Amino acid sequence: MVPIIDEFSRIAKDYLQQINDRSVFPHSEDLEKMKLLDVPLQKQPIDPVKVIQELHEFGSKATVASAGSRYFGFVIGGALPASLGANLVAGVWDQNAGIEAASPISSLLETICQKWLVTLLNLPRETVVGFVTGATMANFTCLAAARHALLQKMGWNVEKDGLFQAPSIKIVVGEEVHASVLKVLGMLGLGRNNVVKIPVDSQGRMKSDLIREYSEPVIICAQAGNVNTGAFDPIDDICEIASRMNAWVHIDGAFGLWANASPQYKHLCKGIHKANSWATDAHKWLNVPYDSGIAFVRDKRHLVSAMSMDAAYLISGTKREPYHYVPELSRRARGIEIWAALRSLGKKGLAQLIERNCFQAKLLAEKLSAAGYQILNDVVLNQILVSFGDSDTTKRVIQKVQEDGTCWCGGTEWQEKTAMRISVSSWRTTEEDIEKSANAIIKIAGKENPFTD
Ligand SMILES: Cc1ncc(COP(=O)(O)O)c(C=O)c1O
Structure with a gap:
């Protein structure tokens, strides 16, 4: 194993030392050169050191330098040194994070991260957390919990009986809702088009006074951080309106939720603790490597009812069983990098970032x-x-x-x-x-x- 680790260290140093001196987007000749990786698959195994040398030789220059300091596209954070290091440790550990029995360490780190994140982001103390691939899946996970909660209140068990005969749910979003929320509504059988779109102001913020009160169950999807403008919906007002009709408020805070960890910016999140669920990305502003999203749900029962499964060979103990909180069973141990990022930054370092x-x-x-x-x-x-x-x-x-x-x-x-x-x-x-x-x-x-x- 040592030769591959030595070679990996050499490649990593070489790559990172040059990252800020090269074109942020790869040159066309480098994009041409990467095609040399497209060889007919040979019959015999080859030396693993040679394999990663080929990746470096033909692939490294063809990467987009989004880990560098002048990448301002989409919303893409870098990888903090501690989170990158932890990512490598996670690779060496190769843990299956889905099951407590398969990785007590991953499970413990997730439990610690849950505690730290809920405190840092000023969410209700009882909030539980699922570690997923990104904000799209965090939105999915949270909205599955919302669907469960509202239909259960109507006497309908959606996980068992599906949606065909289920009572209807009214979904309210802003005109500038992120496309991933609509995609998720489609995946959940609630329908991408089956939404009430509330007009927005000149910054893309929902005009909350235009939200009507409905008699049927309602989910309101608000936004902390518009993907274009960075603007926040008036979350406090939205939660107030929602409380009058017992609606579920979900916050898509893919990057904006992190503002609540900053004394200078938390005013943008006013009232956010009154919501029922929150989605964010760690691979955006927490600067952990891809992929890493976080689903927060205030009431554990609704998340676990939506996500849990039973199988005789999955012995469930009394501890937090990770697969009850996310869509996947087997998955990589994302909590390791999140733990390392938070541990290295501390509260102050995160606010400063x-x-x-x-x-x-x-x-x-x-x-x-x-x-x-x-x-x-x-x-x-x-x-x-x-x-x-x-x-x-x-x-x-x-x-x-x-x-x-x-x-x-x-x-x-x-x-x-x-x-x-x-x-x-x-x-x-x-x-x-x-x-x-x-x-x-x-x-x-x-x-x-x-x-x-
Ligand atoms: C507001 C918002 N929601 C959701 C997403 C989707 O995030 P991901 O690509 O991590 O799934 C993004 C991505 O930029 C976003 O900005």
Whole structure:
């Protein structure tokens, strides 16, 4: 085993030492070269050291440097040193996290993370946690618990009897609900189109005064962190309305939920503890390696009823049995990296990470604005939307910025405008990176838009 570990260490050092000196998006010749991995599968085994050398030689330069400090696409965090190290330890341990008996250590770390996360994010003390692949599956897990709770109240056991004859549930979302929530509603048999969409304001926040009161069971899906603007729905008001009709409030906080761990930003989450379930990603702002999402449900009974299964060979003890909290049985031990990230950051380090990225987003927005470009959103968190003129010009600037490789930013169509989307979510990003990226974007935009100063 030692040669493979030595070679892996060499490759890891080589990769990480260069990550900030290369184009953030791979060059076309590197994308060509990666195709050399596409060989006919040989008959005989080959040396594992050679296998990872091939990956490095033909694959490493073809990666997107999203683990580096100037990747601002989608909402993609880096991997903290402790979480990366723990990911490697997790690989060596190779634990099946699904069953307590298969990994007491993974199970313990998940239990510790549950306690730490619930405290850090100021959620109700009784809240339980499931460790899943990402916010899409966290939304799924939470909404499965919601479906169970509401139908059980109507005397219907959805897990046993399915949905065909079940009482109907009204689902309320904002116009700018994340697409993954709609996908999840489809997967749960509730229907992507079977939703009441509440109009939103100029930042994409649900206009809560337009939520009607219904007599049938209701799930309201609110958002902590709009994927374009970073804006938060008025969660406190929504919870107030929900309490009048006994509705279940689910919060999609894929990245925004982490704001509740920051004294400076937690005001955005006002009232969030009144909800019934919350979904977030650890692979976004907690900066653990992919894949890692977290489902939080206030009432353990509803989550466990939705997720548990019985099989004689799965001996359930009295401890927290991980497979009762998530859709999967066998799975990797994600709690290890989450534990390591939280242990290394502490409460203060996590708050500083959130606050630093938010400050950097404001700084970048100010620089682009000072250069004459229009910031379309209120930069309340880590997301920036910027227009470089008309739609075609903005699209050209986005493409040229991506080709230039100093940084990487994506594009979006938002409230009928074309915009560059910038998300600052990595522990690695420094003010120097912001300066360098702003200069590159402004230089490119100046060439594409010669009439701007
Ligand atoms: C608000 C929101 N919800 C859900 C998701 C889906 O997250 P994941 O890709 O981790 O499943 C995202 C991803 O960006 C998001 O921003």
